[in-house]
Amino acid sequence: MKKFSSLLHNLILTPSRNTKIKLLQDYFKILDINRAYALAILSDQLSFQFIKASKLRELVYEQVDQHLFDYSYDYVGDLAETISLIWPTNKEGKSQNLSTLIENIKKIKKSEINKEFSKVLSELSNNERWTLIKICTGGLRIGVSERLVKTALADLYNKSVNEIEEIWHGLEFPYENLFQWLKNETSKPKIDFKKLFHPMMLANPIDEEKDFKRLDANEFQAEYKWDGIRVQLMVSSNSVSLYSRTGDNISSAFPEIIETTKGDAVIDGELLVGRNFKPSGFNDLQQRLNRKKASKDLQKKFPVFIRAYDILFYKGKDLRKLSLVERRKYLEKFQKENTTNQIDLSTIINFSTWKALTKYKNNFYDDLNEGVMIKLKNSEYLPGRKKGYWYKWKKNPKLVDAILMYAQRGHGKRSSYYSDFTFGVWKENELVPIGKAYSGYTDKELLVLDKFIRNNTTNKFGPVREVKKEIILEVAFDDVFPSTRHKSGVAMRFPRIHRIRWDKPINEVLSIKEFKKEFKID
Amino acid sequence: MDFINHQLFIKDINVHIDPILPKKTAIITHGHADHARFGHDHVIATRQTIEIMKIRYGDKCAKKFTPLRYGQKYSIKNFNFTLYPAGHILGSAQVLIEKNNHRLVITGDYKVGKDETCKNFKLVKCDTLITEATFGLPIFQHPDPKDEIQKLIRSVKINKNNCHIVGAYALGKAQRVMNLLRQQKYNETIYIHGSLEKLCQYYSKEKINIGKFEKVSSKDKSFYEGKIIIAPPSALKDRWSRRFPNPIICMASGWMTVKQRAKQQGIELPLVISDHSDWNELLDTIKKSKAKNILITHGQEDALVYYCKKQNLVSKPLSIQGRSDEEIE
Numbered sequence: 003m004k005k006f007s008s009l010l011h012n013l014i015l016t017p018s019r020n021t022k023i024k025l026l027q028d029y030f031k032i033l034d035i036n037r038a039y040a041l042a043i044l045s046d047q048l049s050f051q052f053i054k055a056s057k058l059r060e061l062v063y064e065q066v067d068q069h070l071f072d073y074s075y076d077y078v079g080d081l082a083e084t085i086s087l088i089w090p091t092n093k094e095g096k097s098q099n100l101s102t103l104i105e106n107i108k109k110i111k112k113s114e115i116n117k118e119f120s121k122v123l124s125e126l127s128n129n130e131r132w133t134l135i136k137i138c139t140g141g142l143r144i145g146v147s148e149r150l151v152k153t154a155l156a157d158l159y160n161k162s163v164n165e166i167e168e169i170w171h172g173l174e175f176p177y178e179n180l181f182q183w184l185k186n187e188t189s190k191p192k193i194d195f196k197k198l199f200h201p202m203m204l205a206n207p208i209d210e211e212k213d214f215k216r217l218d219a220n221e222f223q224a225e226y227k228w229d230g231i232r233v234q235l236m237v238s239s240n241s242v243s244l245y246s247r248t249g250d251n252i253s254s255a256f257p258e259i260i261e262t263t264k265g266d267a268v269i270d271g272e273l274l275v276g277r278n279f280k281p282s283g284f285n286d287l288q289q290r291l292n293r294k295k296a297s298k299d300l301q302k303k304f305p306v307f308i309r310a311y312d313i314l315f316y317k318g319k320d321l322r323k324l325s326l327v328e329r330r331k332y333l334e335k336f337q338k339e340n341t342t343n344q345i346d347l348s349t350i351i352n353f354s355t356w357k358a359l360t361k362y363k364n365n366f367y368d369d370l371n372e373g374v375m376i377k378l379k380n381s382e383y384l385p386g387r388k389k390g391y392w393y394k395w396k397k398n399p400k401l402v403d404a405i406l407m408y409a410q411r412g413h414g415k416r417s418s419y420y421s422d423f424t425f426g427v428w429k430e431n432e433l434v435p436i437g438k439a440y441s442g443y444t445d446k447e448l449l450v451l452d453k454f455i456r457n458n459t460t461n462k463f464g465p466v467r468e469v470k471k472e473i474i475l476e477v478a479f480d481d482v483f484p485s486t487r488h489k490s491g492v493a494m495r496f497p498r499i500h501r502i503r504w505d506k507p508i509n510e511v512l513s514i515k516e517f518k519k520e521f522k523i524d
Numbered sequence: 525m526d527f528i529n530h531q532l533f534i535k536d537i538n539v540h541i542d543p544i545l546p547k548k549t550a551i552i553t554h555g556h557a558d559h560a561r562f563g564h565d566h567v568i569a570t571r572q573t574i575e576i577m578k579i580r581y582g583d584k585c586a587k588k589f590t591p592l593r594y595g596q597k598y599s600i601k602n603f604n605f606t607l608y609p610a611g612h613i614l615g616s617a618q619v620l621i622e623k624n625n626h627r628l629v630i631t632g633d634y635k636v637g638k639d640e641t642c643k644n645f646k647l648v649k650c651d652t653l654i655t656e657a658t659f660g661l662p663i664f665q666h667p668d669p670k671d672e673i674q675k676l677i678r679s680v681k682i683n684k685n686n687c688h689i690v691g692a693y694a695l696g697k698a699q700r701v702m703n704l705l706r707q708q709k710y711n712e713t714i715y716i717h718g719s720l721e722k723l724c725q726y727y728s729k730e731k732i733n734i735g736k737f738e739k740v741s742s743k744d745k746s747f748y749e750g751k752i753i754i755a756p757p758s759a760l761k762d763r764w765s766r767r768f769p770n771p772i773i774c775m776a777s778g779w780m781t782v783k784q785r786a787k788q789q790g791i792e793l794p795l796v797i798s799d800h801s802d803w804n805e806l807l808d809t810i811k812k813s814k815a816k817n818i819l820i821t822h823g824q825e826d827a828l829v830y831y832c833k834k835q836n837l838v839s840k841p842l843s844i845q846g847r848s849d850e851e852i853e
């Protein structure tokens with residue numbers, strides 16, 4: 003555990019990609035089972051959400067005064083790190099292997115978490131504690147991508163990273179066959195491709211100025227970009243399974259798809275909520291997400307369907323090397339053969355100039371599409387975000403001016419700045435908050451806002467500072483919905499700070515009534 | 525204790541402690557720039573603090589100087605002042621103020637742990653304690669500086685083609701890092717940024733063991749491979765540091781406790797070496813001083829005030845204008 007936690011510590015502090023690769027390689031030279039655990043953790047394959055943040059807080063409050071912890075957390079901005087630093091260390095603790103530690107933790111019964119997990123934490127050093135908490139809460143977020151880990155392994159053993167990529171989703175812990183093949187002790191692991199998740203092809207944002215000059219509109223076709231979740235559906239005669247973009251199996255959450263789909267194919271599409279293939283917005287989809295199971299009632303209230311974009315396999319045939327246009331023919335064939343599927347096809351937009359495409363991007367379909375996808379007609383299906391094939395062109399965001407009301411220190415990288423902003427609009431003579439944003443601003447704007455907040459605090463509520471009402475923020479957002487959970491009655495989707503409006507007096511900001519009218523909320 | 529206000533100003537006799545702006549009489553706890561400033565009429569401090577001020581600001585940085593030995597009493601009207609070692613940097617002092625049987629101690633910056641580069645902290649019992657709180661949160665529990673310096677030595681051994689640039693405040697921290705390296709038998713010449721030269725010479729003259737050092741010069745790039753260079757933190761980010769071969773950026777500071785902070789500042793090898801007390805040392809000092817009245821300055825006051833109140837001590841934060849937490853040396 004000592005070795006692995008210092009690996010993570012060094013990885014998080016190293017800005018250089020090459021040094022990261024070297025650090026990973028040095029670690030992977032160890033030959034015991036710990037490297038399999040490390041690989042699983044670093045590539046996010048060890049699905050091990052052992053403990054939730056709220057439970058961790060409960061544990062730490064048993065060890066230290068709640069207020070002292072809260073002051074510390076507010077300062078550090080990262081839960082795992084705060085706990086690791088503040089937790090009283092029992093110096094007697096013996097060092098444990100990563101593998102032993104994980105296996106011991108897996109054995110802890112739910113009812114004994116408080117006692118047993120606390121004991122484990124006490125026996126570790128600060129840095130090991132930090133590592134363990136990161137592992138056990140899921141998601142390391144240390145600036146190391148799965149791709150980088152694979153690259154490090156490939157380079158270490160003189161293989162190509164694409165070879166690892168191809169078999170990756172067919173590998174299983176403890177990756178014996180992978181390591182043996184890397185060391186040339188066996189041949190490349192044989193994988194049953196049809197059953198496996200295939201990394202998805204992703205789009206890059208279009209650069210309107212550069213790309214439209216460079217690219218020939220005739221070589222591309224477009225489709226609407228839908229605001230649901232990207233899925234991969236695997237259909238065979240004996241099983242149907244649904245995967246999220248990250249390769250998680252989410253079949254059990256969407257039984258209506260699993261039960262109705264027939265055929266033999268691997269489909270790439272967007273999961274949406276709606277009736278008769280008419281999507282009803284992300285807010286409704288939210289009701290279905292993050293639930294492991296869906297009750298009959300929920301299925302009835304928020305029915306889901308898949309809008310298919312692409313097809314990777316058809317009746318055992320790998321279509322990924324074919325062109326998009328060719329693949330589309332197979333997709334249509336699959337669709338025609340079975341019309342009872344909860345699947346419809348994404349519409350293809352034909353256009354001859356980039357200018358002509360603009361109207362499709364903006365406000366079509368009652369606001370429900372997010373923009374358009376622009377795809378090279380003869381593109382193969384390539385995993386990842388390869389440049390030059392698929393682009394996304396998002397609608398212009400909605401904009402509103404609002405007054406800065408409260409601020410809070412950011413978390414993680416931004417924890418020394420006041421970088422979380424709450425803003426509001428008028429309600430009679432008072433302000434009512436309509437949203438919170440922690441991105442969008444430039445580094446320069448952040449410094450200005452941070453300074454303003456430090457010098458113009460009128461009130462403190464724990465970590466939250468109330469400020470003088472004089473800064474107007476132009477807030478960009480994707481959408482806004484009615485909400486009973488918020489005092490203002492509205493909830494924004496993905497609000498971010500577009501710019502600071504130095505030019506506008508605060509009395510020109512909208513009232514909540516006007517705001518609702520402008521964005522059509524009843 | 526009403527005789528001193530929140531700016532550490534004693535109105536009755538027109539005396540300030542560590543004032544930011546030029547004043548008539550200033551008692552200076554130590555030579556760091558957020559405590560010692562240019563332009564007072566009369567400076568009262570330890571001999572070493574006065575000499576450090578002269579090095580930094582010139583011989584005429586005050587009109588008159590009164591050096592005091594540790595423990596030597598100095599009276600102005602019915603106020604008695606005595607300086608005691610603060611263990612922070614060379615020459616650093618706490619100030620004991622006695623008036624009508626009331627004893628008030630201003631700690632200035634202090635640390636309790638051992639340090640070969642200055643006289644070690646002496647606990648002074650008092651009725652009112654004005655303590656610093658730079659690291660006034662329970663997450664700050666400083667490790668043994670020997671272990672931290674070993675991390676540097678190890679990294680130098682492993683990364684033979686890199687040079688290690690250690691960010692350290694020019695006064696105090698830089699020399700402490702050098703001294704710690706010597707304690708751990710690192711005997712190579714240590715290279716220093718030009719702005720550290722005079723202070724390092726002064727420490728040597730005061731018989732502090734910082735070993736052999738040399739100002740960096742425009743030598744062949746490869747010359748600095750495998751070497752340790754000490755520089756003020758501000759130099760880490762600017763062009764100065766780019767002239768060295770594959771630099772590994774290190775920083776010696778108590779702030780390095782928090783990984784996220786280290787990352788934000790682009791530090792690859794954080795060394796938790798602090799010249800301030802950590803949380804436990806702050807609590808211990810408060811307890812052992814026997815003071816019933818605790819005023820807290822400089823840094824993370826909230827948690828310490830909360831803690832003192834829980835111990836039934838009268839406590840409040842003392843805000844001294846013109847300083848913010850990130851500027852403390």
Ligand SMILES: [Zn+2]
Pocket residue numbers: 554556612633852853
């Ligand atoms: Zn200082």
